[in-house]
Amino acid sequence: MTAVMEKADAQPKAGEIPSFDVTIKVRRFNPEGDAAGESHWDEFRITAYGTDRVLDALHKIKWEHDGSLTFRRSCAHGVCGSDAMRINGRNRLACKTLLKDINPQRPITVEPIKGLPVVKDLVVDMEPFFASYREIMPFLITKGNEPTKERIQSAEQRERFDDTTKCILCAACTSSCPVFWTDGQYFGPAAIVNAHRFIFDSRDEGAQQRLEILNDKEGVWRCRTTFNCTEACPRGIEVTKAIQEVKRAMITRAF
Amino acid sequence: MITHQYDVVIVGAGGAGMRAALESSKEARTAVISKLYPTRSHTGAAQGGMCASLANVEEDNWEWHTFDTIKGGDYLVDQDAAEIMAKEAIDAVFDLERMGLPFNRTPEGKIDQRRFGGHTRNHGEAAVRRACYAADRTGHMILQTLYQNCVKQDVEFFNEFYVLDLITDRDLATEDVEEGAEVNATGVVAYDLATGEIHVFQAKAIVFATGGAGKIFKTTSNAHTLTGDGMALAYRRGLPLEDMEFFQFHPTGLAGLGILLSEAARGEGGILRNADGERFMERYAPTIKDLAPRDIVARSMANEVREGRGAGPNKDYVLLDLTHLEPAHIDAKLPDITEFARTYLGIEPYTEPVPVYPTAHYAMGGVPTNVAGEVLRNGHDVVKGLYAAGEVACVSVHGSNRLGTNSLLDINVFGKRSGRSAAAYAKTASFIDLPENPAAAVEAQLTELRERPDGERIADIRRALQETMDANAQVFRTGESLNQALSDIRELRKRYQNASVQDKGKMFNTDLLEAVELGFLLDIAEVTVVGALNRKESRGGHYREDYPQRDDAHYMQHTMAYRRPTAAADEADGHIAGYFDHVEEFDGYKVVLGSKTVTQTRYEPMERKY
Numbered sequence: 127m128t129a130v131m132e133k134a135d136a137q138p139k140a141g142e143i144p145s146f147d148v149t150i151k152v153r154r155f156n157p158e159g160d161a162a163g164e165s166h167w168d169e170f171r172i173t174a175y176g177t178d179r180v181l182d183a184l185h186k187i188k189w190e191h192d193g194s195l196t197f198r199r200s201c202a203h204g205v206c207g208s209d210a211m212r213i214n215g216r217n218r219l220a221c222k223t224l225l226k227d228i229n230p231q232r233p234i235t236v237e238p239i240k241g242l243p244v245v246k247d248l249v250v251d252m253e254p255f256f257a258s259y260r261e262i263m264p265f266l267i268t269k270g271n272e273p274t275k276e277r278i279q280s281a282e283q284r285e286r287f288d289d290t291t292k293c294i295l296c297a298a299c300t301s302s303c304p305v306f307w308t309d310g311q312y313f314g315p316a317a318i319v320n321a322h323r324f325i326f327d328s329r330d331e332g333a334q335q336r337l338e339i340l341n342d343k344e345g346v347w348r349c350r351t352t353f354n355c356t357e358a359c360p361r362g363i364e365v366t367k368a369i370q371e372v373k374r375a376m377i378t379r380a381f
Numbered sequence: 382m383i384t385h386q387y388d389v390v391i392v393g394a395g396g397a398g399m400r401a402a403l404e405s406s407k408e409a410r411t412a413v414i415s416k417l418y419p420t421r422s423h424t425g426a427a428q429g430g431m432c433a434s435l436a437n438v439e440e441d442n443w444e445w446h447t448f449d450t451i452k453g454g455d456y457l458v459d460q461d462a463a464e465i466m467a468k469e470a471i472d473a474v475f476d477l478e479r480m481g482l483p484f485n486r487t488p489e490g491k492i493d494q495r496r497f498g499g500h501t502r503n504h505g506e507a508a509v510r511r512a513c514y515a516a517d518r519t520g521h522m523i524l525q526t527l528y529q530n531c532v533k534q535d536v537e538f539f540n541e542f543y544v545l546d547l548i549t550d551r552d553l554a555t556e557d558v559e560e561g562a563e564v565n566a567t568g569v570v571a572y573d574l575a576t577g578e579i580h581v582f583q584a585k586a587i588v589f590a591t592g593g594a595g596k597i598f599k600t601t602s603n604a605h606t607l608t609g610d611g612m613a614l615a616y617r618r619g620l621p622l623e624d625m626e627f628f629q630f631h632p633t634g635l636a637g638l639g640i641l642l643s644e645a646a647r648g649e650g651g652i653l654r655n656a657d658g659e660r661f662m663e664r665y666a667p668t669i670k671d672l673a674p675r676d677i678v679a680r681s682m683a684n685e686v687r688e689g690r691g692a693g694p695n696k697d698y699v700l701l702d703l704t705h706l707e708p709a710h711i712d713a714k715l716p717d718i719t720e721f722a723r724t725y726l727g728i729e730p731y732t733e734p735v736p737v738y739p740t741a742h743y744a745m746g747g748v749p750t751n752v753a754g755e756v757l758r759n760g761h762d763v764v765k766g767l768y769a770a771g772e773v774a775c776v777s778v779h780g781s782n783r784l785g786t787n788s789l790l791d792i793n794v795f796g797k798r799s800g801r802s803a804a805a806y807a808k809t810a811s812f813i814d815l816p817e818n819p820a821a822a823v824e825a826q827l828t829e830l831r832e833r834p835d836g837e838r839i840a841d842i843r844r845a846l847q848e849t850m851d852a853n854a855q856v857f858r859t860g861e862s863l864n865q866a867l868s869d870i871r872e873l874r875k876r877y878q879n880a881s882v883q884d885k886g887k888m889f890n891t892d893l894l895e896a897v898e899l900g901f902l903l904d905i906a907e908v909t910v911v912g913a914l915n916r917k918e919s920r921g922g923h924y925r926e927d928y929p930q931r932d933d934a935h936y937m938q939h940t941m942a943y944r945r946p947t948a949a950a951d952e953a954d955g956h957i958a959g960y961f962d963h964v965e966e967f968d969g970y971k972v973v974l975g976s977k978t979v980t981q982t983r984y985e986p987m988e989r990k991y
Contacts, residue, residue: 158886177638177725189840193883193892198421200604203640203721205521206421222724245575246889252418265533266481276478278490284483291483291515291522295420327483 145175148230150183152195153237155244165244168192169233174225180213180236181220184248197248204360207296211248212237217298217358239301241310254310255297258317262339266324267332283328290323290368292361299355299365311344315355315365318346322368325381337376346373382820383580387412388807390569390584391800392544392611395422396520396789397771398590399527399536400796401803405588406536408804412582414539414571416606419528423592423604424792427520428718429645430512431477431789432500433470437491438510443467445503446511448984450787453499453674454745454780455921455931456986457624457939457979462752462776464982466787466794473793474513482526484515485714495714496648499674499784505991508648508672512786517643517717523789539571542580543894545823546570546614547587547767550813553619553758555946560954564758566767567813570823574894577887579820585810586766586803589615589748589756590796593772596898597906598741598855599847602631602641606898611773613901615748616908620758621941621953623775623977624746625905626912627922629783630856632678634740636698638725642718642737644785647671649714652702653682654734655690661699666991673991676782676922679739683856686738693736700734739856745783745922746912747775749941749977754799759954760941760977766806768799777939781921830896836881839896842873846899846906849873854910859927863914867965870907874968877903904944911972912940915963933986935960938976945973 150172155165170187181199188195197220198208204222211220213236214228220236228234242250293316300306300314321340325333340346346369355365375381389405391398394415405411415422434441446467451458478484478492485493494510502509515522531538548568551558558564568583591611595603616622632653633642647653653671655661665681666673673681682699685691692700703711703719708731711719719730728735748769750756755763756774771792778791846869853866877899884892918932919925938961943953951964953975961976 156886157888179725188892189838193838194886196884196889196891200417200421200606201423201426202605203426204724205426205717206417206423206604208417208421224724249889256418260532263533265529266479272479274475276475276484276492279486280490281486281488283490284486287483291525292518293525294425294521295418324481327481329481 145173146230147171148174148183148225149233150187151233151235152187152247154247157246174230176226178225179221180223180225180234181209183225184220184236196246205294207294210239210296210298210301212239217302219296219298219360222360239297241301241307242297252297255300255314255316258313259295259320262313262317262321262336263332264320264324266327266330267335268329269331277329279328286328287323287326289363290319292363293319293323294361296360298358298360302354302358304352304354305348305350309344309348312348313340313345315369318369318372319363319365322372325372325375333375333381340372341376346376383578384583385412385580386583386812388584389586389588389803390414390582391588391590392569393590393592393771393773394419394538395590395592395771396424396523396527396792397796398588399531400793401588401590401770401800402536403527403530403534404797404800405804406534409807412537412539414542414544414569414582416541416543416610418540419531419538420524422524423607425521425524426602426604426641427523427789428517428641428643429648430495430497430514430519430786431474431523431793432497432511432786433474433513433790434467434511435471435474435492435494435513437487438494440502441509441511443471445501445509446470448504449500450778450784451780451984452505452989453784454782455989456937457777457780457920459777459980460982460984461980462778465752466778466790469794470790473790473797477523477526477793480526480530482515482522484513495645496672497785498644498647498672498678500786501669505668508669512645512648514645516713517645517715520789541574542571543574543897544569544571544610544614545826545897547618548815548819549618549764554617554944557949560759561762563765565765565813568815568819570820572823572827574889577890579824581815581819583812583815584766585807585812586768588754588799588803589769589773590771591773593744594902594905595741597846597850597902597909599851600634600639601741602634602639603741608898608901609905610898610901611769612747613904615756616904616944619944620756620764621749621943622746622908623749623939623941624777624781624912625744625909625942626916626940627745627781628741628909629675629743629745629922630679630739631742632675632682632739633701633737635721635725636693636736636738639740640721640725641740641742642701642721642735643715644675646701646703646715646718649710650706653678654700654702655685656692656696657690661685661690669991674782674784677991679856680924682739698736698738701737702734703730704732704734741855743783743788744772745775745777745779745781747773750774750776752776752798753802754795755802760975766810768803770795770799781923826897827893830882831885831893833881836879837876839880839882839899842876842880843899843902846870846873846902850906854913856924858913858923858925860914863910866910867914870903870910871967874903907967908942908972911963911965911974912942915961915974916940937979937986939979941975941977943973943975944970947971949973
């Protein structure tokens with residue numbers, strides 16, 4: 127907890143959860159109505175608690191102030207990937223970002239993730255994102271007969287691609303990528319992460335095909351290693367490293 | 382209104398729905414309709430594992446797994462179904478591995494297995510390593526793997542489409558359809574969130590895989606989207622709901638938040654302690670202690686708190702202690718849940734115990750089905766062309782208390798079975814004409830909600846519902862508390878009639894859908910409480926302080942709850958005078974309870990001790 131926060135708490139009674147007031151600035155966009163298609167900022171002042179996340183603040187706005195505020199959410203604890211948004215200029219999951227951790231003394235800005243068409247308020251069209259994902263053949267490819275039991279894989283072989291199995295397809299990485307912002311054709315980090323997950327899986331035999339796909343002019347070579355994606359990933363995946371490993375595999379054909 | 386025609390329509394794209402889709406889309410033209418993008422489904426939040434007696438690390442067999450499942454469910458399990466699940470578990474795990482699921486591995490490279498609550502060697506001797514897992518992200522890996530294979534198989538999805546009605550050729554909600562008469566499911570009505578358009582899907586076979594209803598409670602591990610949609614749609618159309626009074630409270634929710642911390646934490650050696658640092662589970666379950674089934678652990682925790690041994694400033698939680706485990710072991714086996722403790726409570730599990738308290742987790746009850754996944758409309762007649770699998774369904778493999786990992790197993794085994802059944806049926810069946818205007822009821826409902834003048838906020842009513850359910854129908858229940866819940870629900874139903882939405886738009890109107898979902902929640906809360914009031918015994922997840930004993934002589938029966946018109950008969954199928962004969966009048970309809978016999982094959986009910 128920051129010094130600022132402790133001051134705001136003003137000695138709560140034992141067991142009482144300290145509260146504080148915070149201003150949330152939300153980028154609004156309504157596809158219908160009088161001001162259809164124009165975006166603007168709305169400000170809301172709400173009371174929050176020490177354990178509240180940005181998602182709680184958005185719910186408070188929707189449930190107590192403005193029912194038309196629109197955003198996606200489901201699990202509310204960082205595993206379903208619904209609520210990636212731009213919070214104070216950085217891509218994060220609203221359900222994993224505690225208000226107290228992002229200086230609630232200043233207004234907190236919330237915008238939709240960039241590079242995908244905005245549908246309404248914080249909701250973007252995810253189809254282009256999922257289309258790139260589908261293109262890299264995100265499934266195990268094997269030849270020959272299926273074993274009757276499990277395929278054998280050593281703990282070390284399993285560990286090789288562990289990091290990239292954590293992806294929840296929230297698009298925080300892809301929509302933080304400056305290359306993706308200017309070139310919507312670029313596969314983007316998330317698709318490459320999911321290609322990595324299979325390329326380095328010892329059971330998989332489709333690496334050549336995936337590398338062919340990613341050798342395209344909109345493939346891995348567009349990556350400028352700005353590390354935005356790694357910073358944005360709410361699952362802590364070393365995204366840039368994974369992209370570099372795919373590039374190296376393309377040159378050395380070793381995976 | 383836009384109409385579609387598919388051989389098979391699957392409603393829901395979590396584990397059960399996608400497992401069904403992988404089967405049916407090979408055989409029949411299949412569409413999956415999901416209110417979320419498939420990878421957002423709550424299967425992805427499951428953590429600890431999926432049990433199967435692979436015997437990869439120690440001796441095990443499916444018969445032990447069957448027994449544990451039946452005993453875990455306090456003998457209200459249909460034993461034929463439990464046996465099928467335990468047997469088919471083995472292939473279900475191998476299926477997933479061959480689809481690409483990255484399980485943790487043994488030193489020999491086989492699928493690794495670990496201990497989990499209630500899973501034992503030789504009928505209760507000691508905990509057994511039966512749960513196949515991928516760190517504490519097993520559900521995530523299952524959901525991703527199933528979706529990946531749906532992409533591979535080019536399964537057709539309608540994402541962010543909300544199914545709001547089930548169409549049948551006989552109206553069970555209002556007509557008195559005689560036993561044995563043929564009733565067919567013919568389609569569903571869906572709402573496209575992006576555009577606000579209504580879509581009608583005509584189908585030969587329909588599979589409901591819509592998941593649970595945890596949002597009837599305030600403190601829950603469930604996603605915001607788990608609002609009992611499929612259960613409520615079936616119930617409104619006159620189909621019974623089975624055993625809804627049995628709701629599982631998972632012992633280890635993050636205190637105050639309800640976020641799930643896997644039982645795997647205890648499977649890997651974690652210990653529950655009270656404020657005095659005592660390992661209190663030694664008193665409640667001397668043999669398997671912290672790995673007792675969830676109902677027992679949750680009640681023990683709540684009891685510690687009630688008797689003043691809770692931890693924290695308000696003494697309102699207990700502690701999950703992992704501090705004796707090696708940090709490297711925690712990182713390898715429990716990375717996600719330890720991160721939850723850090724992110725949400727600022728607790729470092731390497732060095733500090735984590736505050737935990739029971740959280741509403743899983744509906745054992747649901748839409749009754751047989752082992753082929755066919756939906757029942759009473760104790761024995763199926764609705765032709767209608768199937769259900771996963772948490773929405775009640776087979777019943779979980780009885781009155783589900784064992785940990787058995788839900789991931791259930792969705793795979795019965796998802797596969799219902800997908801196969803649906804496709805096989807669709808190949809032989811013909812389309813049945815839909816009524817003249819199949820979407821009329823849904824359109825009227827949405828228009829009414831949208832155009833209602835300013836009234837009370839949906840969120841306030843929902844919060845009041847969740848609060849009364851937490852206060853009155855949680856781990857401990859009494860006749861008095863349940864009557865309080867019921868009277869609150871009646872009041873909330875009235876308020877719901879006058880509630881309004883603020884967003885009047887057509888496109889991406891989540892305000893409107895939250896209003897629709899609240900209607901589902903009210904239905905599910907109502908039927909849960911009525912069932913709980915009627916069951917004057919304590920069994921598994923249903924604990925009545927005023928009736929603390931299990932009463933096999935009178936209540937070894939599945940509850941079947943029917944919503945009927947006020948004028949309908951007061952006796953439902955399986956009516957047992959004095960025990961399963963309850964009728965609860967509501968404004969404009971009534972809930973009539975009946976029963977269904979529990980299938981018992983190998984195992985005589987015994988006292989449940991661990």
